[in-house]
Amino acid sequence: xxxxxxxxxxxxxxxxxxxxxxxxxxxxxxxxxxxxxxxxxxxxxxxxxxxxxxxxxxxxxxxxxxxxxxxxxxxxxxxxxxxxxxxxxxxxxxxxxxxxxxxxxxxxxxxxxxxxxxxxxxxxxxxxxxxxxxxxxxxxxxxxxxxxxxxxxxxxxxxxxxxxxxxxxxxxxxxxxxxxxxxxxxxxxxxxxxxxxxxxxxxxxxxxxxxxxxxxxxxxxxxxxxxxx
Amino acid sequence: xxxxxxxxxxxxxxxxxxxxxxxxxxxxxxxxxxxxxxxxxxxxxxxxxxxxxxxxxxxxxxxxxxxxxxxxxxxxxxxxxxxxxxxxxxxxxxxxxxxxxxxxxxxxxxxxxxxxxxxxxxxxxxxxxxxxxxxxxxxxxxxxxxxxxxxxxxxxxxxxxxxxxxxxxxxxxxxxxxxxxxxxxxxxxxxxxxxxxxxxxxxxxxxxxxxxxxxxxxxxxxxxxxxxx
DNA sequence: TTTATTAATGTTGATTTTACACTTATAAAT
DNA sequence: ATTTATAAGTGTAAAATCAACATTAATAAA
Numbered sequence: 001x002x003x004x005x006x007x008x009x010x011x012x013x014x015x016x017x018x019x020x021x022x023x024x025x026x027x028x029x030x031x032x033x034x035x036x037x038x039x040x041x042x043x044x045x046x047x048x049x050x051x052x053x054x055x056x057x058x059x060x061x062x063x064x065x066x067x068x069x070x071x072x073x074x075x076x077x078x079x080x081x082x083x084x085x086x087x088x089x090x091x092x093x094x095x096x097x098x099x100x101x102x103x104x105x106x107x108x109x110x111x112x113x114x115x116x117x118x119x120x121x122x123x124x125x126x127x128x129x130x131x132x133x134x135x136x137x138x139x140x141x142x143x144x145x146x147x148x149x150x151x152x153x154x155x156x157x158x159x160x161x162x163x164x165x166x167x168x169x170x171x172x173x174x175x176x177x178x179x180x181x182x183x184x185x186x187x188x189x190x191x192x193x194x195x196x197x198x199x200x201x202x203x204x205x206x207x208x209x210x211x212x213x214x215x216x217x218x219x220x221x222x223x224x225x226x227x228x229x
Numbered sequence: 230x231x232x233x234x235x236x237x238x239x240x241x242x243x244x245x246x247x248x249x250x251x252x253x254x255x256x257x258x259x260x261x262x263x264x265x266x267x268x269x270x271x272x273x274x275x276x277x278x279x280x281x282x283x284x285x286x287x288x289x290x291x292x293x294x295x296x297x298x299x300x301x302x303x304x305x306x307x308x309x310x311x312x313x314x315x316x317x318x319x320x321x322x323x324x325x326x327x328x329x330x331x332x333x334x335x336x337x338x339x340x341x342x343x344x345x346x347x348x349x350x351x352x353x354x355x356x357x358x359x360x361x362x363x364x365x366x367x368x369x370x371x372x373x374x375x376x377x378x379x380x381x382x383x384x385x386x387x388x389x390x391x392x393x394x395x396x397x398x399x400x401x402x403x404x405x406x407x408x409x410x411x412x413x414x415x416x417x418x419x420x421x422x423x424x425x426x427x428x429x430x431x432x433x434x435x436x437x438x439x440x441x442x443x444x445x446x447x448x449x450x451x452x453x454x455x456x457x458x
Numbered sequence: 459t460t461t462a463t464t465a466a467t468g469t470t471g472a473t474t475t476t477a478c479a480c481t482t483a484t485a486a487a488t
Numbered sequence: 489a490t491t492t493a494t495a496a497g498t499g500t501a502a503a504a505t506c507a508a509c510a511t512t513a514a515t516a517a518a
């Protein structure tokens with residue numbers, strides 16, 4: 001019978017997370033050195049298996065929390081990878097998720113214990129299985145996301161300069177942006193609060209610090225817009 | 230141990246297909262009346278279980294072929310649905326795919342045997358499990374796709390009028406479009422061949438028939454563009 | 459006091475998008 | 489043969505958006 005449950009094959013279902021962070025060096029991803037076979041010692045996305053009583057979103061959250069100590073992180077499901085031998089041990093389908101986190105907030109202790117490490121996108125090592133492809137797809141999705149939703153709240157420190165925001169967008173889009181045009185486009189979204197405070201690290205003159213206006217930011221998250229940068 | 234394969238739970242993996250068609254009545258989806266429990270007699274997307282030695286894309290193609298007799302149909306993976314009790318019989322994760330097919334080409338015999346039926350999007354019945362949500366998400370994706378890839382080759386008959394193409398886009402986007410602006414935007418894509426032949430069904434004057442220029446169409450499929458309608 | 463450095467700021471021309479209405483071809487009706 | 493009814497086909501102008509671009513301002517360090 002075409003659709004009988006009993007005769008259907010069961011498979012392992014994994015969740016792999018592409019965790020993006022951002023600092024002065026640019027856009028980064030968190031990778032882990034695998035401490036078990038196969039591919040022990042090689043670099044990998046952080047991941048784990050779905051439990052029987054768990055939904056995929058929760059598995060992704062659990063895995064992220066296990067390795068970084070972070071909670072309440074926005075994650076988005078990306079794609080299900082199902083090549084037959086993608087995992088040589090056993091047939092495993094993996095569903096990828098990506099997360100955006102403030103790189104300053106992670107639990108350094110945990111990351112160290114798990115032999116995890118931040119890598120700049122540009123010089124990340126080769127990854128096991130199909131994880132390179134997962135990362136590429138996550139970057140494409142992130143890039144798309146910038147054009148329809150505000151971004152930055154998740155990746156920047158609470159207070160940031162316009163330059164930091166510009167450099168974040170440049171890192172994600174992987175292209176140079178015109179500073180004046182960028183600022184006016186961002187300002188037209190009306191999601192920023194300009195503080196009276198200045199950051200004096202980067203220049204003699206000092207540059208104003210901003211925060212995101214959380215209410216307006218989240219309102220924009222609900223309704224797509226178009227942002228051509 | 231956090232990542233041992235042996236202790237991980239295995240699950241059933243299903244594939245459900247949202248099959249879009251288009252005719253003079255508008256945009257439609259193909260649904261099937263389930264002939265097995267649970268929810269026997271209710272309407273459902275067509276679907277099936279992933280086999281152990283099969284990748285998801287192939288499962289989607291197989292399922293589509295089983296119910297429609299069609300081959301070589303473009304399908305795109307959408308999303309993995311994993312609510313614990315989404316299928317009351319057994320824990321099943323379902324990966325959805327959508328397909329665009331020429332409604333004239335399906336195998337009517339097969340569809341009849343499977344108690345499948347085309348429904349206009351607007352008056353489709355309630356579906357089992359989370360299939361309504363799958364359909365909504367598929368429509369959103371299809372809408373997005375129209376803005377970055379040409380569309381129509383898959384959904385229209387070989388020869389079609391400008392009006393048919395316009396109405397296809399209107400059905401997908403669910404909004405009225407300005408005829409003159411639409412035509413000039415489509416023409417700027419340079420994917421159509423205007424024939425000398427006219428369709429005399431729809432008006433006294435008759436309207437020119439077009440075909441897609443397959444080479445240019447497929448070239449455009451490879452490289453995204455932006456089409457604001 | 460000078461110098462060096464990054465921050466801040468607006469305008470203009472080019473391009474794209476939107477809104478909008480009349481003429482044409484033909485079949486059907488008389 | 490003429491009239492009538494119907495959808496097809498076609499272009500322009502105003503508005504909005506985008507892209508390119510250079511000077512002044514504030515401050516710390518020398």
